[in-house]
Amino acid sequence: MPQQFKALLVEQPEKKVFTRSIVTRNVAELPEGELLVKVHYSSLNFKDALSSVGNPGVTRNFPHTPGIDAAGEVVSCSDGTFQPGEQVIVTSYDLGMETDGGFGQMIRVPSNWALKLPAGLSLKESMMLGTAGLTAALSVQELVDNGVTPDAGPILVTGATGGVGSLAVAILAKAGYQVTAVTGKLEESDYLQGLGADRVIARETLLTGNERPMLKTTWAGVVDCVGGEMLAAAIKSTRNWGVVTCCGLVGSPDLPINVFPFILRGVRLIGIDSAECPAAPRVKVWQKLATDWKLNRLEAMVEEVTLAGLEEKIQAMLKGGLRRRALVNLQKS
Ligand SMILES: NC(=O)c1ccc[n+]([C@@H]2O[C@H](COP(=O)([O-])OP(=O)(O)OC[C@H]3O[C@@H](n4cnc5c(N)ncnc54)[C@H](OP(=O)(O)O)[C@@H]3O)[C@@H](O)[C@H]2O)c1
Missing domain, CATH: 3.90.180.10 (Medium-chain alcohol dehydrogenases, catalytic domain)
Structure with missing residues (x-):
């Protein structure tokens, strides 16, 4: 040894x-x-x-x-x-x-x-995914478990070129969802489209009108990696009964928002914590990453x-x- x-x-x-x-x-x-x-x-x-x-x-x-x-x-x-x-x-x-x-x-x-x-993944592939992949997969699983189906409408991913964001874009696309990627790096649009994003938008586009309490309903679901104003804008523009997952704070740990999207549109906000995630959902999503959601x-x-x-x-x-x-x-x- x-x-x-x-x-x-x-x-x-x-x-x-x-x-x-x-x-x-x-x-x-x-x-x-x-x-x-x-x-x-x-x-x-x-x-x-x-x-x-x-x-x-x-x-x-x-x-x-x-x-x-x-x-x-x-x-x-x-x-x-x-x-x-x-x-x-x-x-x-x-x-x-x-x-x-x-x-x-x-x-x-x-x-x-x-x-x-899990069978189907090499050690190298497992770390190409790593905690970012686990977190992205847990986020997508929450959309699935809460009834957001691929035909429900577009799913927004914030921080899209980042580790969690890029893997969320790829997993969602693999699972058949229509994905809009929001990024501060529009020059990476081709990369994001290559991962499966149908649309790539700038952060400013998402934030337009964000001073208002509610925005036009657009997203059936959201995978947010950023927090702050971006998460607020995403929640305000989520469709009735849509699901928003929140895992990160690279933008800000604050959430400047009021309760209107939750009580007038039934938007559901779900926190993702990969660190203390119990064994059962952890094993389940690793299995999916090795099979149905295996990324090529x-x-x-x-x-x-x-x-x-x-x-x-x-x-x-x-x-x-x-x-x-x-x-x-x-x-x-
Ligand atoms: N809860 C959990 O279990 C869990 C697990 C893993 C990670 N996380 C958290 O998730 C977040 C993302 O992690 P990561 O590993 O993907 O990080 P990362 O690779 O650094 O990606 C973050 C991405 O967010 C965007 N971004 C950076 N600064 C920003 C800002 N000021 N405003 C708006 N967007 C900004 C950038 O993408 P664009 O340029 O494309 O916009 C960046 O590539 C972190 O806060 C991390 O701590 C949480």
């Missing part, structure tokens, strides 16, 4: 100063847990970018290895839930937040944080980097300028 491994380590040499470097760590330093996993792939999510720069909303204790996603091979499992060599996906709960995460070649976690890699353009949606290539991607993500999801190959230097 390897005793050492490479990892990205975020350190706090002084108050409000955070540094990042690639170091050799000892397996013995990893937290307690039944399951030791050799990580093959991870991916970069917005939470990782925040953890990497010391955002206390994600991580308070340093030194720390971020990475809320990991997929790899079981090295050992003390409670027998998994066998050595089995391939697993570990996402959510505290991984990468206060628990050393997938930006290291080894993780040790409670065994109930892992699920067996995943390669085009990611850029593979090594640990050394992460810094540039973290900076781009924090500026809202990341062009493709970063897939992290932990076994390549």
Whole structure:
């Protein structure tokens, strides 16, 4: 069993100063847990970018290895839930937040944080999806479970070029929905249409008239990744009995809106929390991602980097300028 491994380590040499470097760590330093996993792939999510720069909303204790996603091979499992060599996906709960995460070649976690890699997905594909794919799939599943059928009308996706947004566009298109992608990067329209968006609109278009309490009914459903004014405008323009899911706050954590869309149009707003999502819906959507919702353009949606290539991607993500999801190959230097 390897005793050492490479990892990205975020350190706090002084108050409000955070540094990042690639170091050799000892397996013995990893937290307690039944399951030791050799990580093959991870991916970069917005939470990782925040953890990497010391955002206390994600991580308070340093030194720390971020990475809320990991997929790899079981090295050992003390409670027998998994066998050595089995391939697993570990996402959510505290991984990468206060628990050393997938930006290291080894993780040790409670065994109930892992699920067996579903048949039909490779470790690499699972991390091309990662928490972003899980979150997008949970959002689409809420539309399905709440009666929004593909013939109900257009579905709006905000933050469409982002990790969750782009995967939501692709999953919705795969599931037969008509998708309108809203983006701050209209130059990425061809990319979004390639993923399956029927229409691409600018953020300003969605926000037109947003000072009013209600807007013209347009969307049968919404997958929002942005929050703030964009989520408010999306809710105000959702059709009667439409469903809006909300998972992110890149725009703002605020929701400047009144109750009219809810009480006059029956619009339903559903929160998505992939971190504490119970096992049953989590397993269900991973199964779907491996079968009915399996995406054939995943390669085009990611850029593979090594640990050394992460810094540039973290900076781009924090500026809202990341062009493709970063897939992290932990076994390549
Ligand atoms: N609740 C959960 O379980 C869960 C899970 C995963 C992620 N999240 C959250 O979901 C959000 C998206 O995550 P992600 O990984 O997809 O991030 P991401 O890859 O950085 O994508 C965010 C996208 O939002 C748009 N955007 C950025 N800044 C904006 C602003 N000021 N106003 C409006 N749009 C803006 C950009 O897309 P365009 O340029 O195309 O508009 C950007 O690409 C984050 O807040 C993240 O924390 C939540």
